[in-house]
Amino acid sequence: MHQLVTSRLLLRPFTPADVEIVHPIYSDPEVMRYVATGPLADIAHTRRLVDDYSDHQFHHGYSFWAVIEQTSGVLIGDAGLYRTPAGEVELGYTLGKAWWGRGYATEAAGAWLRMAFEDLGVDEVVALAEPANTASLHVLTKLGMRRSGERLAFGRPHTVFRGQRPASIASTPSSTR
Ligand SMILES: CC(C)(COP(=O)(O)OP(=O)(O)OC[C@H]1O[C@@H](n2cnc3c(N)ncnc32)[C@H](O)[C@@H]1OP(=O)(O)O)[C@@H](O)C(=O)NCCC(=O)NCCS
Numbered sequence: 001m002h003q004l005v006t007s008r009l010l011l012r013p014f015t016p017a018d019v020e021i022v023h024p025i026y027s028d029p030e031v032m033r034y035v036a037t038g039p040l041a042d043i044a045h046t047r048r049l050v051d052d053y054s055d056h057q058f059h060h061g062y063s064f065w066a067v068i069e070q071t072s073g074v075l076i077g078d079a080g081l082y083r084t085p086a087g088e089v090e091l092g093y094t095l096g097k098a099w100w101g102r103g104y105a106t107e108a109a110g111a112w113l114r115m116a117f118e119d120l121g122v123d124e125v126v127a128l129a130e131p132a133n134t135a136s137l138h139v140l141t142k143l144g145m146r147r148s149g150e151r152l153a154f155g156r157p158h159t160v161f162r163g164q165r166p167a168s169i170a171s172t173p174s175s176t177r
Helices: 016-026 043-060 104-118 134-142
Strands: 009-013 064-069 075-083 089-095 124-129 146-153 156-164
Touching: 009 043, 009 104, 016 043, 016 075, 016 089, 043 064, 043 075, 064 089, 064 104, 075 104, 089 104, 104 124, 104 134, 124 134, 124 146
Parallel strands: 089 124
Antiparallel strands: 009 064, 064 075, 075 089, 124 156, 146 156
8 A cells, every 4th residue: 555545634655756845844953853863964864764764665565654734735744654673663753843733643643553453464563752752742642552661762761652453453464574
């Protein structure tokens, strides 16, 4: 599946043409305050990141995807799943400041959780948020993920959240790759 549609958003894999559009978001220190990479210094970093997304998509069938606001057609950020070195499937999202506070992250992340459990055969999704990142903690709580301890990640303490495939959704043979 190469597109996710919610009531207000469309999510699809990034393309090289998105690099210049997403760079102002990835280079904004306020947006990137709690994101592991920090603000990306130049567009070459953003290009490498978008290349990594495509590579991850090719190998695993999911990745961080571009989030498009349907009414404007504007690319407003990213949301998606990434496989960690430990083999977990991790949920993440980053939106440009202009689009915060409208429920968009919850909408995009909710669509990814459904896809993870219903289509990708994922049994558990994890998410990490720094305790000071109130907006992200709210998103994960609203999604129904449960707090599951703390973990040092990228040198900083993070609250760990977990969401499991609901029993009502049968496990599919195409388990996590
Ligand atoms: C985290 C982020 C994606 C949230 O996006 P969003 O679209 O604004 O999120 P939503 O509107 O779906 O939900 C945010 C919730 O947090 C609440 N919130 C936001 N900022 C808050 C604050 N400073 N204090 C308390 N609550 C706050 C909102 O009111 C909302 O809750 P509500 O629906 O109960 O009112 C966005 O802030 C962002 O891109 N931040 C920078 C990148 C980042 O930190 N990503 C996550 C890394 S773990």
